[in-house]
Amino acid sequence: MLAPGFTGRCRAPEIDEGPTAGVGMEQLGDGDGPIDLHEYRHGLKLRKETRETSLWENKRGYACPACGDPFEGLFTTEKRHNTFAATGETPFCIVRETDRLLMFRH
Ligand SMILES: [Zn+2]
Secondary structure, three states: OOOOOOOOOOOOOOOOOOOOOOOOOOEOOOOOOOOOHHHHOOOEEEEEEOOOEEEEEEOOOOEOOOOOOEOOEEEEEOOOOOOOOOOOOOOEEEEEOOOOEEEEEO
8 A cells, every 4th residue: 555645656676786795895995096906816816917917807896996886807007008999888997097097897
């Protein structure tokens, strides 16, 4: 039975059960200075590494320092020029450090 005057749609609120639900989300970096990825080695899996770039998989559901949502992958580069292949609808965030660029893929 709806309360008198109820005009809203009858829909249960969507509960966001992300991969880290109930675990407590840890965010990469402390917002101060460059992010030391090796501090997060236990939760990040290194997929690929070159002299200037690295590609990580977010195994632990760390939160993106740019938007606060968990990300799927992280690409870092120290190159001045980078070309990214279009990934369709995949959103990503960019964090710029003095000598490095971090791209968080969601
Ligand atoms: Zn983000």
